[in-house]
Amino acid sequence: MSALELIVSGDARLFAIVGLSLIVTLSATFFAAVIGMPLGALIALTRFPGRNALIVILNGCMGLPPVVVGLGVFLLLSRSGPLGELGILFTPQAMIIAQAVLIGPIIAALTRQVIEDLWAEYRDELVAMDLSRTSRVATLLWDARFSLMTILLAGFGRAAAEVGAVMIVGGNIDGFTRVMTTTIALETSKGNLALAIGLGLVLISIILLINAMAWAVRGWAERHAG
Amino acid sequence: MRDRPTSLPIRFDAVTYSAGTTAILREVSLSIGAGPPTVLMGPNGSGKTTLLKMAMGLLTPVSGRVDYADQKDQARRHAFVFQKPVMLRRTAARNIAFALKAAGRANDPAVIARLLESVGLGALADRPARRLSGGEQQRLALARALARDPEVLFLDEPTASLDPAATKGVEDIIARTAQAGVKIVMATHDLGQARRLAGEIVFLANGRLLEQMPASTFFTNPATTEARRFLAGELVI
Ligand SMILES: Nc1ncnc2c1ncn2[C@@H]1O[C@H](COP(=O)(O)OP(=O)(O)OP(=O)(O)O)[C@@H](O)[C@H]1O
Ligand SMILES: [Mg+2]
Secondary structure (H helix, E strand, O other): OOHHHHHHOOOHHHHHHHHHHHHHHHHHHHHHHHHHHHHHHHHHHOOOOOHHHHHHHHHHHHHOOHHHHHHHHHHHHOOOOOOHHHOOOOOHHHHHHHHHHHHHHHHHHHHHHHHHHHHHHHHHHHHHOOOOHHHHHHHHHHHOHHHHHHHHHHHHHHHHHOOHHHHHHHOOOOOOOOOHHHHHHHHHHOOOHHHHHHHHHHHHHHHHHHHHHHHHHHHHHHHHHO | OOOOOOOOOEEEEEEEEEEOOEEEEEEEEEEEOOOOOEEEEOOOOOOHHHHHHHHHOOOOOOEEEEEEOOOOOOOOOEEEEOOOOOOOOOEHHHHHHHHHHHOOOOOOHHHHHHHHHHOOOHHHOOOEHHHOOHHHHHHHHHHHHHOOOOOEEEEEOOOOOOOHHHHHHHHHHHHHHHHOOOEEEEEOOOHHHHHHHOOEEEEEEOOEEEEEEEHHHHHHOOOOHHHHHHHOOOOOO
16 A cells, blocks of 8 residues: 555554654643743743753753663663652653653753743843732743744654654554654564655654644734734 | 832932943932932933932942832832833733733723823734834833832933924823822933923933032033033033
8 A cells, every 4th residue: 555545545553653643742742841841931030059050951951862861761660660660661651751851851941041031131121010920930931932832843843753762661562652753663674665654744744734833823923912 | 199108219328330340330329309300311321221220129239228218128119111111022002901910900991091092002002012113112111111100200211212292292291290299210311301301410421420400500500511511512421
């Protein structure tokens, strides 16, 4: 069967793989954002000893190799590891954790930079308005919303595209932890190029579609609120 | 009307401020009391913006002190219109609503409409504030400051990018606000504007306070050669 036929015929196996990929990557992006954005904002707005070192480390972690993250999470979740009791190695949960660890630093580091720049611009104005600390953070996050959305997309894109981490902690188990990228790698090595190409096209289309939707939302919002 | 103790006078006692090795304010001592507008004048870079920000509490002196009559470090009803105001990423009306909320005032659409109307922006309520022209932004910043219902209103060159009609409009608002009992402390380069609005003049040059005197005296009989040359339009450094 050709790649196109697989997509058009709505192959059930293909749909399961695409579905799991989306669930894993969207969940990972969600958790990474929930932790990474407030953390980035906090680092942007507070002064403490070792802050510069932390920023350098955080920025460096944006380039973590997926296989290394996978290995780290693997060791953490393996039976003899500190979180071995959970028994979630080789499950989608483990894949979500690995991807969240992979993109958490990206989201935190970029958020830190964006919020710090905006704070430099807003500082006098917000202090003059007597805003409480929490209101300041809320205002900065809200006013940076378009940049933050782009950061989310960058995180999502990175997670959706990686193969090393989910391969190691998910194990690429057929019908259970197999996602688009691991399937592409496997099918290509088996010489099953049709499925590999089909999935590759689907993967790229999904990333494009999500970016297009984000672009539309942003355009609409900017026209209405600047 | 005034439910909190007044913060006036604001007293500067030998206030010095510097950035790195550059001295920006040198041993400035002055008192800003209730009454007609206090207008800061002086050449570019003389320290007017720095002095205003310090009076607002946005900068801390390197040495010397700034004291308020109410002493306590409480929330004061002070408002500031910056030389380069920052517009929040929302509509003009929501910028006002934001300031109302921050000041603990009710978010009343009628109040917002009246404030926008007063600065001639009634028709632009729903325009994203960052899309407004420079002069419109400056007027929105004034309305936003007035939304705090301030006791003291600091204005840093509030008409610098306004056309003659808008300048007249803003001067009228300032005069009316002052008459309503709000203390105005403003910096301006516009000699005519200073003559029209000032009760007293504070003249700065090179980070030093050279004169503080009633406006009528300053314009007819300034005490220092620097002020005389400044009024004659000569370069003062
Ligand atoms: N953070 C800073 N770092 C270094 N220099 C500064 C800083 N802030 C102000 N200055 C310098 O201090 C001097 C006074 O600045 P200030 O903005 O108070 O002047 P100003 O009287 O308001 O001038 P203008 O009429 O141009 O608005 C200027 O020479 C300026 O370059
Ligand atoms: Mg200035």
